[in-house]
Every structure is written in structure tokens, then in C-alpha cells.
Amino acid sequence: MDEVLVGTLLASTLRVATPLILCALASTLSERAGVIDLGLEGKMLATAFAAASVAALSGSLLLAIGAAIAVGLALSMLHGFACVSHRGDQVVMGMAITMTAAGLTVVLGIAWFQQGGQTPPLPDAVRLDLWFTDLGLALRNVPWLGTIVGIGLLGHSVLVYGALALVAVIWWLLYRTRLGLRLRATGENPAMVDAAGVSVFGLRYLALAGNGVLCALAGCYLVLAQNPQFIPHMTAGRGYMALAAMIFGKWHPVGALLACLLFGFLDAVAIRLQGAILPAVLGGGAVPVQAIQALPYVLTVVLLAGFIGHAYAPRALGVAYVKER
Amino acid sequence: MSRPVELPRWLDLVVLPLVNLAMAFAVSAVVLVAVGQDPVKVLALLVKGAFGSRAGISYTLYYATTFVFTGLAVAVAFHGGLFNIGGEGQAMMGGLGAGLVALGLAHTLPAWLLLPLMVLVAIVFGMAWAAVPGVLQAWRGSHIVITTIMFNFIASALLIYLLVNVIKEPGNMTPESRAFGPAAQLPGLHEMLGWVGLDWPRTPLNFSVLLAVAAAGGVYLLLWRSQPGYALRTVGHAPDAAHYAGIRPQVQIVRAMALSGGLAALVGINEIAGVHNRLMADFVAGAGFTGIAVSLIGRNHPLGIVLAALLFGALYQGGAELAFEIQGFSRDMVFTLQGLIVLFAGAMSQVAAPWLARAWQALRRRFPAVMEHGHG
Numbered sequence: 103m104d105e106v107l108v109g110t111l112l113a114s115t116l117r118v119a120t121p122l123i124l125c126a127l128a129s130t131l132s133e134r135a136g137v138i139d140l141g142l143e144g145k146m147l148a149t150a151f152a153a154a155s156v157a158a159l160s161g162s163l164l165l166a167i168g169a170a171i172a173v174g175l176a177l178s179m180l181h182g183f184a185c186v187s188h189r190g191d192q193v194v195m196g197m198a199i200t201m202t203a204a205g206l207t208v209v210l211g212i213a214w215f216q217q218g219g220q221t222p223p224l225p226d227a228v229r230l231d232l233w234f235t236d237l238g239l240a241l242r243n244v245p246w247l248g249t250i251v252g253i254g255l256l257g258h259s260v261l262v263y264g265a266l267a268l269v270a271v272i273w274w275l276l277y278r279t280r281l282g283l284r285l286r287a288t289g290e291n292p293a294m295v296d297a298a299g300v301s302v303f304g305l306r307y308l309a310l311a312g313n314g315v316l317c318a319l320a321g322c323y324l325v326l327a328q329n330p331q332f333i334p335h336m337t338a339g340r341g342y343m344a345l346a347a348m349i350f351g352k353w354h355p356v357g358a359l360l361a362c363l364l365f366g367f368l369d370a371v372a373i374r375l376q377g378a379i380l381p382a383v384l385g386g387g388a389v390p391v392q393a394i395q396a397l398p399y400v401l402t403v404v405l406l407a408g409f410i411g412h413a414y415a416p417r418a419l420g421v422a423y424v425k426e427r
Numbered sequence: 428m429s430r431p432v433e434l435p436r437w438l439d440l441v442v443l444p445l446v447n448l449a450m451a452f453a454v455s456a457v458v459l460v461a462v463g464q465d466p467v468k469v470l471a472l473l474v475k476g477a478f479g480s481r482a483g484i485s486y487t488l489y490y491a492t493t494f495v496f497t498g499l500a501v502a503v504a505f506h507g508g509l510f511n512i513g514g515e516g517q518a519m520m521g522g523l524g525a526g527l528v529a530l531g532l533a534h535t536l537p538a539w540l541l542l543p544l545m546v547l548v549a550i551v552f553g554m555a556w557a558a559v560p561g562v563l564q565a566w567r568g569s570h571i572v573i574t575t576i577m578f579n580f581i582a583s584a585l586l587i588y589l590l591v592n593v594i595k596e597p598g599n600m601t602p603e604s605r606a607f608g609p610a611a612q613l614p615g616l617h618e619m620l621g622w623v624g625l626d627w628p629r630t631p632l633n634f635s636v637l638l639a640v641a642a643a644g645g646v647y648l649l650l651w652r653s654q655p656g657y658a659l660r661t662v663g664h665a666p667d668a669a670h671y672a673g674i675r676p677q678v679q680i681v682r683a684m685a686l687s688g689g690l691a692a693l694v695g696i697n698e699i700a701g702v703h704n705r706l707m708a709d710f711v712a713g714a715g716f717t718g719i720a721v722s723l724i725g726r727n728h729p730l731g732i733v734l735a736a737l738l739f740g741a742l743y744q745g746g747a748e749l750a751f752e753i754q755g756f757s758r759d760m761v762f763t764l765q766g767l768i769v770l771f772a773g774a775m776s777q778v779a780a781p782w783l784a785r786a787w788q789a790l791r792r793r794f795p796a797v798m799e800h801g802h803g
Contacts, residue, residue: 140572184774193510193572195774197719202766206458208759213462219757334759342576349573388592396584399577403560406569415570 140196143341497718507683521692553692
């Protein structure tokens with residue numbers, strides 16, 4: 103019986119962590135290039151709405167994903183226009199995107215679907231495929247390891263595996279390619295990149311473009327895999343949690359992945375322990391579920407304060423680059 | 428803050444915010460047309476809802492009270508060189524402080540003693556909650572924006588935990604406390620006007636509105652007319668110069684954050700002591716974020732903030748009325764406008780400035796005499 107519990111915990115950890123991983127990768131990209139992204143929450147919400155609306159109206163999965171990516175790119179380019187080209191405040195820009203998206207998705211949702219801001223439940227044709235379901239079912243009969251792998255790791259949405267693969271891709275991009283070196287240099291010392299004859303603006307726009315696409319994938323996951331439809335404010339702080347995970351992972355894709363898995367696990371455990379009773383050794387009483395839910399944020403604060411290791415932000419983070427004349 | 432072209436002061440302080448505001452309204456009008464509504468009609472009804480009746484004006488002022496507190500909170504931190512996004516959490520803590528005092532002492536203390544105590548404890552709770560990110564920034568170098576965001580979530584979790592497990596009335600399904608009783612209720616404005624024989628409709632507008640006016644005046648005097656305020660602003664504008672002049676930036680950072688948190692905490696007084704008379708989970712409802720927009724439009728000055736808070740109060744009240752009047756209109760339109768205002772007046776404020784400067788210079792070339800007069 104225990105292996106079933108381990109398997110389901112593993113499965114819900116992965117499911118909760120997936121949008122976090124995608125958003126954390128998005129912010130790793132932009133922050134490594136020197137652009138703070140507090141707009142993850144808004145980008146994810148807006149792209150989720152775009153995907154769900156187009157899916158509901160057209161019934162086409164490809165169009166839905168395309169719409170989400172288009173919206174994600176558009177928001178990221180606006181981000182770049184304000185903060186890279188016009189040196190606007192990056193923190194304020196993130197707030198602006200998040201606040202506008204929270205309002206606009208509801209306004210448009212009510213106007214288009216008349217269901218209080220929700221989209222209608224999406225048809226099966228636009229749901230993302232589940233992978234390895236047959237293998238998972240077969241493995242469940244194998245005791246212990248088979249059950250854990252079968253329930254926990256197999257039969258998830260294609261984007262769960264996609265997100266894990268993207269961690270490797272982003273790591274490879276940032277640490278094993280010339281482009282990645284330049285991107286990271288842009289976040290540390292943009293003047294040097296400029297002196298080497300490479301466009302700081304170009305690199306930051308490029309990082310933001312990648313950021314927009316990754317946020318769009320997270321938005322797609324929310325409506326095409328995790329939930330059957332768009333619901334107002336459905337991101338519910340996940341964008342900020344992804345930001346925390348990215349920081350907790352010390353601005354590194356693999357670190358971010360581990361942090362997202364930890365935060366996902368805490369969330370899965372918190373849901374499971376709702377209403378459970380503490381063992382008598384710990385004083386009895388209800389398990390403080392809220393404490394578990396707040397733990398990711400507490401851990402991030404403690405890490406940032408330098409009490410558990412050190413997290414160094416890219417040196418030029420949040421500073422607009424002014425080309426000297 | 429380098430600006431390519433120097434704008435005259437009045438253009439920078441008055442016209443530029445208005446231009447940015449106009450752009451946000453213009454985009455909102457486009458959205459309204461896109462969802463099949465008539466922007467002119469919406470605006471007319473909005474103004475009527477916000478100012479068309481005594482009750483409407485009262486509600487507008489009630490919302491504005493909350494926004495003055497959160498707007499001032501953002502502005503004070505800003506003058507200390509800090510971006511406090513934690514107004515939401517600090518306001519929750521303020522409400523928690525006031526609520527705990529009321530729950531504990533409402534039946535032992537008379538109102539004249541209990542209410543000031545609630546205000547005081549609310550401020551102390553908010554100050555303490557904001558001071559922690561301040562200390563972490565000052566001495567441990569953690570980024571204040573990130574820490575205050577995290578503290579919003581932690582505050583929310585803490586408040587819900589306390590409400591669900593400790594404070595909640597047995598048998599009540601919603602996470603809220605029992606009613607505090609009359610001793611912990613701030614007088615409503617209708618009552619206060621009643622004492623002097625004036626008749627006024629019963630609305631949530633309460634004594635806190637006077638606190639808001641006092642807070643705005645106090646912040647002005649503190650920041651621009653006192654030595655501690657000067658030290659705070661110096662650290663915000665030129666930390667190195669401040670350090671050289673013998674001002675310790677660390678202390679000023681914590682001071683600015685504590686002051687900011689204390690101001691945000693007063694939202695708890697307006698809502699918990701002024702209206703609901705009980706502690707609940709979601710009384711802040713995004714006011715901390717609205718404070719960012721208020722402070723941006725008000726250019727971080729108390730007078731500007733009061734005006735901007737009135738604007739937002741009118742938008743919230745007018746929006747609520749519109750939701751009744753027009754089929755399919757949602758208050759979220761107001762939230763959209765709020766986001767657009769942060770976009771145009773905050774992140775993209777530099778976009779309009781050079782354009783405005785060019786227009787100004789063209790005008791000066793064409794009408795030198797008039798402009799010289801206007802300049803003097």
C-alpha cells in the first residue's frame with residue numbers, strides 16, 4: 103500500500119511542479135540576461151487565457167498553443183520595449199503586466215463566453231497527450247519499484263516530460279554555447295558585451311523572447327493539461343512561487359528544477375495532510391497546512407538573507423543598459 | 428533617473444502624469460469598445476456612480492482612505508530608495524494586530540481607550556512585519572522586492588492559519604472571527620456628522636478618513652520639513668553621499684520600511700475597526716498593489732497621492748455601481764485600467780517624456796514670448 107502512496111505523491115509533485123519549472127526557466131533566461139521578470143504570473147495567466155479561448159472557439163490544439171505563444175511573445179516584447187529600449191523600471195513593468203492580465207482576462211472572458219470569466223470546458227481534442235500510459239499500467243503489477251514508477255513517473259502530460267527536457271536544453275544553452283555565454287555576460291557586465299561588439303539590446307530581447315515562449319508553455323499546461331478550462335486568477339501566485347524557486351535554485355536551471363520539485367512536493371504533501379492530525383509526539387492537533395504552504399517563501403527569504411549558502415544575483419540585474427556615446 | 432531632455436518642473440510634475448493617465452484611459456476605452464460597450468456612457472455612469480450622490484461620494488472617500496494609506500506606504504519607502512511591494516502583507520498584519528487587541532480587550536476596555544490601542548498595535552504589527560525585510564536588505568543584502576513579495580505570501584498563510592485554527596468561531600464555516608462588539612467599532616462618518624446635527628447616509632466611510640488626511644500631512648512634514656526625513660531622502664537619492672555625511676544607510680533603510688509598513692497597516696484599521704468589526708481573511712483585497720499605482724500617479728508626493736487615491740476611490744466605487752447598471756460590465760475593467768496606469772505611468776513613463784519635451788521645445792520656438800512668460 104505504501105508504494106502506491108509514494109507513487110501518487112511523486113505524480114502530484116511532478117504535476118504541480120511542471121508550470122513552476124517552465125516559469126522558473128523563463129525567469130532564469132531573462133534574469134541571466136539582466137532583466138527582472140515579476141510579470142511571470144501575468145504572462146502565465148494571459149497565455150493560459152489565450153490558449154483556452156482559442157481552443158474553445160476553434161477546437162484546434164495547434165492554434166491554441168500558437169495563440170498562447172503569440173501572446174507570450176507580445177508581452178515579452180512589450181517588456182523589452184519598456185525596460186530595455188526605454189529603460190523603464192523592470193519591477194514596475196512586471197507588476198503592470200500581472201495587474202493588467204488579471205483584469206483583462208476576466209473582462210474579455212466575460213465578454214466572449216458569458217460564464218463569469220471562465221471559458222467553457224475544453225473538448226478532448228485540444229487536450230495535451232498523455233505519454234507512457236500503457237507502459238505505466240503494465241508496470242503497476244510489478245511490485246514496489248514498478249508500482250512507484252508506473253504511478254509516479256509514467257502516464258503524465260507530454261508537457262511534464264517537455265518541461266524536464268527543457269531544463270536540460272536551457273542548461274546546455276546557457277553553459278555550453280557561445281550564445282549562452284553572451285547571455286550570461288549581458289547579465290553580469292553588459293558594457294563588456296557591448297565592447298566586444300555584440301548587441302546588449304539584441305541579447306536581452308532574445309532572452310525575453312525565450313522567456314515569453316516558456317511562460318506560454320506554462321499557461322498551456324494550466325488549461326490544456328492540469329485543468330479542463332480557464333478560470334479567472336487560476337495562476338493563484340504560481341508565477342511568484344516560480345520566481346522564488348528560480349532564486350532558491352540560485353539562478354541556475356538545474357537548481358531551479360530541484361527547487362520547483364521541492365516546492366511541488368510541499369504543495370502535494372500540504373493538500374494530502376489537510377485535516378490530518380499530528381502524532382502525539384509533536385503535540386497532537388491539526389497539521390498546520392498553511393505552514394507547509396508558506397515554507398517555499400520562508401526558505402527563499404532565508405536563502406536570500408545568506409543563512410543557508412549564498413545566492414548571488416546576476417550583477418547587472420535590474421539595471422537598464424545605457425550605451426555610452 | 429537620467430532623462431534625456433530636461434522638462435520644466437510643472438510639465439514634469441503635472442502634465443506628464445496626466446498624459447500617462449490619458450494613455451491608460453485611451454487603451455481602456457479601446458478594450459471597452461472591443462467588448463461591445465460605449466466608453467462615453469461607461470465614463471458618464473462611472474462619474475455619476477462615484478460622485479452623483481452623497482452615498483456615492485462616501486463610498487469613494489472610503490475606498491480612497493485605504494488607497495491613501497497604501498500609496499503613502501509605497502511613497503515613503505520609495506523616498507528611502509526602496510520598492511516596497513509588501514503593502515498587502517503589512518496591511519494584513521495591521522488588521523491582525525487590531526483584531527487581536529479587539530478580541531482580547533473589547534469587553535474590558537472602554538472605546539476611548541480601546542480604539543487608540545487598536546490603532547497603535549496595528550501600526551506596530553505593520554512596522555514589525557515591514558522592518559524584517561528592511562533589516563535583511565540592510566545587513567544581509569537580500570533584495571527588498573523579492574523579500575516583501577515573499578512576506579505577502581507568508582502573511583497571508585499566517586493570517587489564514589490563525590483564523591482557521593485559533594480565532595475562528597466554532598461552528599462558523601467561513602474563516603473569520605466573532606464580531607468584536609461596539610467598543611471596537613470606529614465611529615462612521617454618518618454618526619460623527621450626526622453628533623453635530625448633520626444628516627448623512629450610512630456608508631462604510633468612517634473616522635479613518637481623518638487618519639488618512641493626518642497621515643498625508645504627517646508624511647509631508649516628516650519627509651520635507653524634518654531632519655530625520657531629510658536623512659531618509661538623502662539615503663534614497665544618494666546613498667554614498669549620505670554615508671559620507673555621517674548618515675548610516677542601514678538604519679535609514681529599516682526606518683523607511685518600518686514607517687512604510689506602519690502606514691500600510693492602517694488599512695487594517697479602516698477595514699477591520701471601521702467597517703467589518705471582525706477579523707477576516709481577505710479584507711486587504713489587493714489594496715497594497717493599488718498603492719503602487721496611486722504612488723506612481725501621485726509622483727510619490729502626499730498631495731499627489733491624496734488626489735490619485737481619490738481617483739482610484741472613484742474608479743472602484745464607480746466600477747461597483749457600473750457592475751449593477753450595465754449588463755456584462757465587470758469590476759475587473761477597473762483592475763485592467765489600474766494595471767494599464769501602472770504600465771503607462773510607471774514602466775513606460777520614459778516613453779512619453781522625450782515626446783513631451785520635443786513638443787514643448789517646438790512650442791517654445793514658435794511662441795518664444797508666451798513661453799517666457801509661462802516659464803517665469
